[in-house]
Amino acid sequence: MLTYSEVKELSAISGDENYFVSLYLNVNPVTNPKGDYLIHFKNMLKQTLDNLDKKTGKSVKEDLERIEAFIKDNKRGFKKGVSVISSAPRGIWKDFHVSLPVKNELVIDSTPYVKPLLALLDNYQRCMVLLVDKETARVFIIQLGEMQEYIELSTPDIPGKHKKGGWFSLQQKRFERHIDYHVSLHIRDVVKVLDDFFQKEAINSLIIGGPEEAIVKTKDILPKAICKKVIATFHAEIMMPEKDVLEKALEIAGEAEKKKEADTVSELITKAMKKDMAVIGLEDVLDNLQAGKVMMLVFLKDLRTGGSRCLNCDFLTVKSVKTCPYCEGELEEVRFLIDFAAQKAVEQGMQIEVITESDELARAGGIGAFLRY
Numbered sequence: 001m002l003t004y005s006e007v008k009e010l011s012a013i014s015g016d017e018n019y020f021v022s023l024y025l026n027v028n029p030v031t032n033p034k035g036d037y038l039i040h041f042k043n044m045l046k047q048t049l050d051n052l053d054k055k056t057g058k059s060v061k062e063d064l065e066r067i068e069a070f071i072k073d074n075k076r077g078f079k080k081g082v083s084v085i086s087s088a089p090r091g092i093w094k095d096f097h098v099s100l101p102v103k104n105e106l107v108i109d110s111t112p113y114v115k116p117l118l119a120l121l122d123n124y125q126r127c128m129v130l131l132v133d134k135e136t137a138r139v140f141i142i143q144l145g146e147m148q149e150y151i152e153l154s155t156p157d158i159p160g161k162h163k164k165g166g167w168f169s170l171q172q173k174r175f176e177r178h179i180d181y182h183v184s185l186h187i188r189d190v191v192k193v194l195d196d197f198f199q200k201e202a203i204n205s206l207i208i209g210g211p212e213e214a215i216v217k218t219k220d221i222l223p224k225a226i227c228k229k230v231i232a233t234f235h236a237e238i239m240m241p242e243k244d245v246l247e248k249a250l251e252i253a254g255e256a257e258k259k260k261e262a263d264t265v266s267e268l269i270t271k272a273m274k275k276d277m278a279v280i281g282l283e284d285v286l287d288n289l290q291a292g293k294v295m296m297l298v299f300l301k302d303l304r305t306g307g308s309r310c311l312n313c314d315f316l317t318v319k320s321v322k323t324c325p326y327c328e329g330e331l332e333e334v335r336f337l338i339d340f341a342a343q344k345a346v347e348q349g350m351q352i353e354v355i356t357e358s359d360e361l362a363r364a365g366g367i368g369a370f371l372r373y
């Protein structure tokens, strides 16, 4: 899983006499039906090496061979984009498979090139799940259906549950207070760790599970900024199996995401109706995309439509025309026009928002865009 900590670790590496190869490659099977990404990689490689002195080129030979083998052998693991950061002499190899499109780039430098990875992380919705009771806490991070358990915290010096019998009520009260004090300390520890995570990992939302009283106590102590990100709480046993945590969290996060998507769609349509920096419908979107005016592309996940694409300038259109109105280049027919549009948006540094389900957007043609100007 791609995490901020990992990317920050890479960006903290300082340069020495050795080189890093950083590769970003669009491997989406839809826009690369014949595995064309290997050709794209080789073309980029040739171009990059032509601009480098021979000595530097030689020093990254091992990295480049390893990367080429990786691209050839990993077809099955590919999602939409892949990134590799490699420095053989420094013993560093990292590969990331991502479900968002990436812009093709190959950089050879004395430090890793991580800017696109940071941009990808900004696009992921990251959700934290905290399971907490009065002695233990478990922290999970979820992004795009993948989950990782990060830590398990326990505060072992909590006195055991109160014994039965032999206690005067006064003593019992005091004993309960004693437990209460320890529980508070434990929850304070947990909150401190959460705070750390929120700072380091840019978490978008938090779900808290556990017994009612532990949830209430945690929410009491949580800093306001984090408390605002709590999207749901649920009753749970602390040792709940990981797969159940994931299932529960995806269900809750799915609801929250749906709401967010619905808000985006209604904002888009309202603005488009008022002609206020937004458009809906494929034709208008493609025109604005071509003009570089799009800020965020919004489209339905299952939107499929064919069209044509200019082989010379990448102009996209739903019309079936033979020559490009911009450069008079030759147009080819494409079956998945939306994937090409999304790829183009990413290459121009625009954001994309994929909407899982929306009748409102479907009625508006399934696609729209917020404009830059």
Ligand SMILES: [Zn+2]
Binding pocket: 310, 311, 312, 313, 314, 315, 324, 325, 326, 327, 328, 329
């Ligand atoms: Zn053209």
